[in-house]
Amino acid sequence: MTRNAILFLGVLFLAISACIKDDDQPLCTDCDLTYIPYNPSPFVVAIPVDFPQLEIPADNPITVEGVALGRRLFYDTRLSADSSMSCASCHLSAFGFADGKAVSTGVDGIAGKRSSMSLLNIGFVTGGLFWDGRSATLEEQALIPVEDPVELHETWGNVIQKLQRDPDYPKWFREAFGIKDKREMTKELASMALAQFERTMVSGDSRYDAVFIRGDGFPTESELRGFEMFFDFGRPLLPDAECAHCHGSVLLTTHSYFNNAIDSVGLLTEFKDRGRGMVTGKYLDNGKFRATSLRNIALTAPYMHDGRFATLEEVVDHYNSGGHIAENYDSNMHPLGLTIAQKEDLINFLHTLTDTSFVQNPALQDPWK
Amino acid sequence: MNKVILLSVLFVLFLGCDKEELDRNGTLELVCRAHWDGTPIVIGEPLAYPLDMALKFYELDYIMSNVRFTNSEGVVVQLKDIALVSFTENSTTPAGATAGQSFTFVDLPSGSYNQFAVGIGVDSVRNATKPQDYTAGHPLSIGANRHWTPWNSFIFSKLQGLADVTQIGSFVHPFSYHSGGTALYREVTFNKDIRIEGGKKTKLVLDLDVRKLLQKADGTWWDIESLSGAHTPDHPAMLMIMNNYASALTLN
Numbered sequence: 001m002t003r004n005a006i007l008f009l010g011v012l013f014l015a016i017s018a019c020i021k022d023d024d025q026p027l028c029t030d031c032d033l034t035y036i037p038y039n040p041s042p043f044v045v046a047i048p049v050d051f052p053q054l055e056i057p058a059d060n061p062i063t064v065e066g067v068a069l070g071r072r073l074f075y076d077t078r079l080s081a082d083s084s085m086s087c088a089s090c091h092l093s094a095f096g097f098a099d100g101k102a103v104s105t106g107v108d109g110i111a112g113k114r115s116s117m118s119l120l121n122i123g124f125v126t127g128g129l130f131w132d133g134r135s136a137t138l139e140e141q142a143l144i145p146v147e148d149p150v151e152l153h154e155t156w157g158n159v160i161q162k163l164q165r166d167p168d169y170p171k172w173f174r175e176a177f178g179i180k181d182k183r184e185m186t187k188e189l190a191s192m193a194l195a196q197f198e199r200t201m202v203s204g205d206s207r208y209d210a211v212f213i214r215g216d217g218f219p220t221e222s223e224l225r226g227f228e229m230f231f232d233f234g235r236p237l238l239p240d241a242e243c244a245h246c247h248g249s250v251l252l253t254t255h256s257y258f259n260n261a262i263d264s265v266g267l268l269t270e271f272k273d274r275g276r277g278m279v280t281g282k283y284l285d286n287g288k289f290r291a292t293s294l295r296n297i298a299l300t301a302p303y304m305h306d307g308r309f310a311t312l313e314e315v316v317d318h319y320n321s322g323g324h325i326a327e328n329y330d331s332n333m334h335p336l337g338l339t340i341a342q343k344e345d346l347i348n349f350l351h352t353l354t355d356t357s358f359v360q361n362p363a364l365q366d367p368w369k
Numbered sequence: 370m371n372k373v374i375l376l377s378v379l380f381v382l383f384l385g386c387d388k389e390e391l392d393r394n395g396t397l398e399l400v401c402r403a404h405w406d407g408t409p410i411v412i413g414e415p416l417a418y419p420l421d422m423a424l425k426f427y428e429l430d431y432i433m434s435n436v437r438f439t440n441s442e443g444v445v446v447q448l449k450d451i452a453l454v455s456f457t458e459n460s461t462t463p464a465g466a467t468a469g470q471s472f473t474f475v476d477l478p479s480g481s482y483n484q485f486a487v488g489i490g491v492d493s494v495r496n497a498t499k500p501q502d503y504t505a506g507h508p509l510s511i512g513a514n515r516h517w518t519p520w521n522s523f524i525f526s527k528l529q530g531l532a533d534v535t536q537i538g539s540f541v542h543p544f545s546y547h548s549g550g551t552a553l554y555r556e557v558t559f560n561k562d563i564r565i566e567g568g569k570k571t572k573l574v575l576d577l578d579v580r581k582l583l584q585k586a587d588g589t590w591w592d593i594e595s596l597s598g599a600h601t602p603d604h605p606a607m608l609m610i611m612n613n614y615a616s617a618l619t620l621n
Contacts, residue, residue, distance in 0.1 A: 052501035052511060126505035126512040233519045234601045244518060249500055254514035284413060284427070284461065327413060328427060331529040331543035332598070 031181045033174040040065045040176065043196070045123075048204025050213055050250045054123050060139060060192045062199055065176040068367075070197025072172065073190055075366040078162045080107045080152035087145065087194070088366065090116040093359045096296035097201060102307025106150040113150075113273060115307040118300045120358065121293055123199035127255045131289045131305045134279045138195035143187060156187035163190070203295050203358035204250075211352065213250070219352070226349025229342065241319070241346055245332040246291040252353060257288040261323025261333045262304055268327055275305065284328045298354050312350055316343045395477040395565035399436070400574045401454045402469035403429060409466035410579060412457060415533070415540070418583075419590045425540050428529035429579065430455040431614075432508060432515065434488040434495065435556070438563055441483055448474045451491065453508035453515075469574070482563040485573070489614045490525030490554040520602050522549040526610060528582065534594045544593050546610060550602030553611040559620040574621045581617035582610045 040063035045054055056062055073079065074087045090104045091097040097119035104116045114131050127133060135141035145151040146159060163169040163185055170182035177189050210216040212227060219227065225238060231248070232240035246258050257276040265271055268286040277286030289305045303309040309318065320343065322335035338346065358364075403410045410416065415423045436449035452472060460466040490496075491509070500523075503510040515524045526548040531540035565571055583591040591606060599606040 050499070050501060053504065055505055124511075126510070231518045232600050240600060245514075248514070248516060248518060249511045251511060253511075255512040256514045282461070325531075325541050325543075327425075327531070327540070329543075331427065331531060331545045334543055334597075 028181075028183065031183055033170055033182055034180050036171050036174045038174060038178040040178075043067050043200070045200055045202060047202065048209060051202075051204055052124060052251070054199060054202075055126075056123075056199065057137065057139070060195060062196045063176060065172070066193050066196040067200055069172045069176040070193035070195070071364075071367050072169075073194055074197055075368055078166075079146050079154060079159055081154040081158075082107050085152055090145075090151070091119050093361075093364055094299070096120055096299035096359060097364075098300040100301065102302050104151070106148070107153050108149070110150045112148075114305050115302065117292060118296065119198055119201050120203045120296050121251055122201055124251055125255055127257075128279075128290070132275045132279045133257065133290055138198050139188075139191050142191035142194040142198070146187075156190075159190070160185055160187060201358075201364060203355045205357045206295065206355040207352040208295075208349075209355075220348070222345045222348045223352055225342070226345040226347070227352075229338075229346055230349055239337055239342065241336055241338065242332045242334075243294075243319075243346075245330065247294045252294040252297075253291050255290070257285065257290055259287040259326055259329040260289075260291075260304075260319075261326065261329045262308065262318065263287060263326075264324040265326055273306065287326065287328065294350060295353050296355055296358065298351050299359065312347050313343070316346055392479055392567065393476050394567045395479050396570040397448065397474045397477055397563075397565060398570055398572045399448070399472045399474070400469045400572065401433070401472070401577070402466070402574060403456045403460060403577045403579050406578060406580045409463065410456060410460055411463055411466045412461045415538075416580075418532070418580075418593065420592065420594075421536055422593060423533040423536065423538075423540070424530055424544075424593070425532075426456075426528065426530040426579070428457045428527050429460070430457055431526040431577075432490050432523065434491050436487050438482040438486070439484040440480055446477060446482070448472075448477075451495070451508055453513065477565050479565050479567045482565065484558060484560055485563060485620055486556055486558040487575070487618075488554060488556045489611065490549065491523055492554055493551045496522050496551045496554070517547065517549055517600070519600070520550050522551060522602065524549045525553060526582075526614075528579070528610070532593050532597070542594060542597065544597040546599055546606050548607040548610045550607070553602065553607060555611050555614050557615050557618050561620055576619045576621065577614075578617045578619070582613045584613065585609055586612075 043062040043064045045062060047054060077083045077086045079086055085107050090099045092099055099116040102115060103111050103113060105111045117131065122138065129135040129138065129141040135144065146154050146156055164182050170185065173179050173185045173189060176193055179185060211219045228235045229238050229241040230243045232244065246254055246256065246260070248254055263271055265287065268283055271287040274286040276288040277283070298312065301310060303315050309315045320336045320338045323329065323333050405416045408416070410426060410429065412427060412429070413425055415425055418424050431454050432451065433449065433454050434451045437445050437447045439445045449472060454470055459470045498509070500509055500511040500513070500516045505512055507513065509515060509523055517524055524547045528546040530544060532542040532544055533540045534542050563571060563573065585591060591609065596606060
């Protein structure tokens, strides 16, 4: 009798323990995703002539399903605290995937301190993302705006819960990454999908590409003069505009960091925004910012890291002036002596860098509309 | 009898392996430094220039390629295809400037070598390539910022900084000398006895006297104040700088 009682109590204890365990890990009746096929298809990104290879992390190959998921996430306002903003709120296709504002404003109405960067050809960027290069990879970068108080001001925990509750996202995560259970949805997978989508944002079909790279057609005289000043071909009577030191290469950027002489400081610690110096801690990096690509530059006003210049004319005027000398400013900066006509030539050349097929590419637009 | 033969074969094999290992396990450390007439160059620190001026360098580097040494029988050992020797990042402190930038080459064949050679810039074959042909991190990739479209060439050497032309400590006069173009590729050869031994590290120091790069063929000095920049490959400043690498580099 006693033995039976002990056995009974033992079984009861085990049953209770099992129940308690279930309470710790809530019942999930619809978590299993294995019934959904997982057959990701490689996504081939079309790379324009003369472009470098797209360097894709081995652990995040681009797939059709991953890009589709990333695109939905990119345009999904549920990534913000009050469901009012998405990544696309500050990266609009009409503005070359920038936002047309001097500095961006987050969900709480708080203005950030820097201008939204264009995502054009972002997959080709090396040497760090953001104006100061603080993120090494797109996967790392994509995690940051969601929790930034001056951006989407949400927690990734909340975002993942919202996505888990959605009737479709678990399926899309399964199709993209092969997760077996919707509790395997993570911020890391979300950022990988966002990175995949961003790597498809390739722009290389501007008038510049047609005329100056592929030799398809002819530039106007003004565009040609602007081109030759931009790259300093040494044509008689045309000054060197010194642009290519920072914006050379087929990508119209060198991915490097420069103090482009926009601020007057005594010591380099006096910069209001120390930029790259905040990341590296190096005195001589203070006041340096990443040189952005000039592709689609006519669409991405205002300019500079803080959006201080409203127009290309203001930008060219700044460089023509030589800017403010500082210890670490780029020594290719000096008064250029461009005439009014030469400044117009330069701006006309910059307009050849506009790629409307990129900003109108249906594959990059909001999938929720 | 069979056992004796087997042991003999094993012994010979063992000796052979050991010899092979000894033959190829030498190490060479090449340290590249920049100085100004004997003073290590610290980025951002003033240096007296002969024309009553002072200079501060903020970007100082060169491309080193086809690094190799040769023994008396003409056997060439390639050490490095290409590398960027950059003092911009490595010489921001006196200690960094003195230490220089180090390259280590391992598994080198033991032996005596009597010639060391280094290319400054890239040869015509390499110069026909473009930055987009290289992956991130390569010394010639887009991010390295070393290609100049009008020359259709990589930039072999950069000297950038600010000059004080008034001797009042006012460094407000920028200068920038970029050199490149296939015709300006230079190879510098040193006749020097170098011993590579298995299991040991041999150290060589390649010192660049940057001051000498700015000395004209007639012994006078380049006028940085009035000719503060040059971009055309046939510019005399570029020719002067690239020609001067041979005398400005010493191997110790």
